[in-house]
Amino acid sequence: MFLVDWFYGVLASLGLWQKEAKILFLGLDNAGKTTLLHMLKDERLVQHQPTQYPTSEELSIGKIKFKAFDLGGHQIARRVWKDYYAKAYVGLVPCLTRSNWSWAKHIQPLDKTLFILYIGCKETAIQMDIKQSCWAITGLCAVDAVVYLVDAYDKERFAESKKELDALLSDDALANVPFLILGNKIDIPYAASEDELRYHLGLNNFTTGKGKVNLVDSNVRPLEIFMCSIVRKMGYGEGFKWVSQYIK
Numbered sequence: 001m002f003l004v005d006w007f008y009g010v011l012a013s014l015g016l017w018q019k020e021a022k023i024l025f026l027g028l029d030n031a032g033k034t035t036l037l038h039m040l041k042d043e044r045l046v047q048h049q050p051t052q053y054p055t056s057e058e059l060s061i062g063k064i065k066f067k068a069f070d071l072g073g074h075q076i077a078r079r080v081w082k083d084y085y086a087k088a089y090v091g092l093v094p095c096l097t098r099s100n101w102s103w104a105k106h107i108q109p110l111d112k113t114l115f116i117l118y119i120g121c122k123e124t125a126i127q128m129d130i131k132q133s134c135w136a137i138t139g140l141c142a143v144d145a146v147v148y149l150v151d152a153y154d155k156e157r158f159a160e161s162k163k164e165l166d167a168l169l170s171d172d173a174l175a176n177v178p179f180l181i182l183g184n185k186i187d188i189p190y191a192a193s194e195d196e197l198r199y200h201l202g203l204n205n206f207t208t209g210k211g212k213v214n215l216v217d218s219n220v221r222p223l224e225i226f227m228c229s230i231v232r233k234m235g236y237g238e239g240f241k242w243v244s245q246y247i248k
């Protein structure tokens with residue numbers, strides 16, 4: 001019971017209570033993604049090896065669901081980022097065609113004649129099959145938010161970090177997904193300031209404002225920078241609170 005209360009408290013304080021959020025932790029290697037995940041999970045500071053394989057923490061207690069995906073940041077790991085945010089497709093198909101849908105990742109029977117289909121990253125195949133089927137298939141965005149970490153001390157890698165961030169921001173599959181940019185490691189002297197980071201990431205005209213900013217009718221993607229130090233447990237809480245207002 002103590003655990004439940006404690007965990008409820010952590011999520012509630014981050015504004016994520018009762019939200020079924022799927023959140024991706026992205027950013028270059030060494031930015032602090034795994035450190036953050038474990039700090040959120042059990043408030044412990046653990047020294048980690050560089051992440052080789054994507055990991056996820058699905059935390060579900062009572063009504064609370066919060067799934068965080070920690071994808072490694074090194075060059076090879078970056079290639080799989082897209083697999084985690086490509087649109088998932090959900091639709092109903094007649095069971096007779098089931099054999100044609102072998103590429104579907106997961107088919108869940110609804111009743112004897114209908115199935116619900118869950119697919120990721122198979123846009124081309126879906127479009128081909130749609131022609132033979134009168135059933136509507138809709139694309140759903142696979143993630144609710146991206147937390148993009150940048151090592152604010154490692155100024156030499158800002159350009160590399162910007163390049164990866166730009167690729168994410170211009171990807172259609174993430175078109176309306178809120179981005180929380182965390183400038184981490186501000187406990188180290190001479191780490192970049194928020195203004196410096198905003199400038200180097202080319203976000204001067206793209207941040208949408210802290211606090212409560214209603215963007216519902218504006219078609220503008222919520223995006224903000226929050227500076228933090230995960231080891232000092234500071235800064236990221238404000239960021240999560242900010243992003244939670246945009247998670248439906």
Ligand SMILES: Nc1nc2c(ncn2[C@@H]2O[C@H](COP(=O)(O)OP(=O)(O)OP(=O)(O)O)[C@@H](O)[C@H]2O)c(=O)[nH]1
Binds near residue numbers: 073231
């Ligand atoms: N000074 C300082 N170091 C930090 C902070 N957060 C993380 N680190 C250190 O940064 C290093 C990398 O942290 P990780 O969490 O493993 O980084 P990562 O983003 O998961 O890296 P990959 O798994 O390689 O993608 C570790 O040595 C952490 O202890 C922080 O707030 N301040």
Ligand SMILES: [Mg+2]
Binds near residue numbers: 034048049050070072
């Ligand atoms: Mg890691």
